Amino acid sequence: MLGSNVPAHPGRGGLATLFRYADEWHCECAQTYITLSRRWRVTDLLPEEISGFRSAWRKSQVKQVIAHVPLLVNLASPTSDTWQKSKDRLSAELARARTLGIEFLVLHPGYYRNLNKTAAIKRIVGTLNSVLENVNDAKATILLETTAGQGTAIGSRFEEIAYILENVRNKESVGVCFDTCHVFAAGYEVRGYRGYEKIWKEFDSIVGLDKLRAIHLNDSKTELGSRVDRHALIGKGKLGLQFFHALMRDPRFRDTPKVLEIPAQDGEKIRQQLDHLRKLQATSQSLSEPKGISAQLRLHEMSSNSSNC
Numbered sequence: 057m058l059g060s061n062v063p064a065h066p067g068r069g070g071l072a073t074l075f076r077y078a079d080e081w082h083c084e085c086a087q088t089y090i091t092l093s094r095r096w097r098v099t100d101l102l103p104e105e106i107s108g109f110r111s112a113w114r115k116s117q118v119k120q121v122i123a124h125v126p127l128l129v130n131l132a133s134p135t136s137d138t139w140q141k142s143k144d145r146l147s148a149e150l151a152r153a154r155t156l157g158i159e160f161l162v163l164h165p166g167y168y169r170n171l172n173k174t175a176a177i178k179r180i181v182g183t184l185n186s187v188l189e190n191v192n193d194a195k196a197t198i199l200l201e202t203t204a205g206q207g208t209a210i211g212s213r214f215e216e217i218a219y220i221l222e223n224v225r226n227k228e229s230v231g232v233c234f235d236t237c238h239v240f241a242a243g244y245e246v247r248g249y250r251g252y253e254k255i256w257k258e259f260d261s262i263v264g265l266d267k268l269r270a271i272h273l274n275d276s277k278t279e280l281g282s283r284v285d286r287h288a289l290i291g292k293g294k295l296g297l298q299f300f301h302a303l304m305r306d307p308r309f310r311d312t313p314k315v316l317e318i319p320a321q322d323g324e325k326i327r328q329q330l331d332h333l334r335k336l337q338a339t340s341q342s343l344s345e346p347k348g349i350s351a352q353l354r355l356h357e358m359s360s361n362s363s364n365c
């Protein structure tokens with residue numbers, strides 16, 4: 057299932073506009089913010105906004121809507137005020153997702169700032185447990201997004217995500233969103249058909265493919281292991297096309313929402329990128345990688361082989 061990040065206007069009664077864009081771009085899934093992403097305050101939705109959203113969805117070709125929790129939210133925050141606001145906001149996002157019939161809520165696990173990283177990961181588990189306990193009728197699944205590890209971001213190692221999943225009490229309410237750019241920037245070699253197979257084996261053995269609920273499709277402007285989160289257009293970054301080709305054709309992920317995450321204001325680019333991805337999906341023969349990437353892959357393989365000895 058292929059789709060994109062789509063603009064909506066939650067503060068101005070314009071949540072349903074997401075379906076207009078999504079349909080224009082032939083998206084089967086769409087991701088958006090369902091609250092104002094830069095403000096803490098969440099005002100109640102009017103009944104007509106809720107019914108407008110639901111009826112626009114019924115008329116649209118979009119099968120799955122994913123809400124992205126604003127980046128303000130930091131469940132690991134060492135500041136009690138921010139931590140409390142983050143906890144409240146996550147509860148509000150869950151409640152809103154339920155009202156709108158949205159199943160998935162993507163969340164960056166958190167930032168440890170001046171805390172010890174292990175303590176921060178435990179704090180995230182505790183916060184998730186307490187939020188999920190208090191909204192026991194929540195229907196949405198929280199998807200922990202793999203991160204690039206920029207600054208003090210938690211979630212750049214599969215083990216960190218796995219630890220959270222293993223330690224939350226309400227296991228059915230938490231899953232994973234795999235971001236292709238972030239995983240590469242975090243230092244996982246995903247390039248080439250071989251890198252592609254290897255990364256999913258590793259993910260499966262540490263996190264479990266059964267936990268994967270969504271994929272963010274992004275190329276990376278920065279190098280392998282840079283820990284810098286800069287999305288690039290597919291085919292214009294450092295990942296190369298073999299990875300995206302394999303991903304688009306992988307039958308295991310046919311029904312998994314795959315969301316393109318380029319700045320939403322550029323509709324024409326989004327349309328072109330989605331077409332590009334559909335073409336990759338329809339291409340049965342193997343692709344060759346551009347010279348630069350092949351050389352880097354060879355170098356990487358040589359160095360990982362020698363370090364295995």
Ligand SMILES: [Zn+2]
Nearest residue numbers: 201235272317
């Ligand atoms: Zn992402």
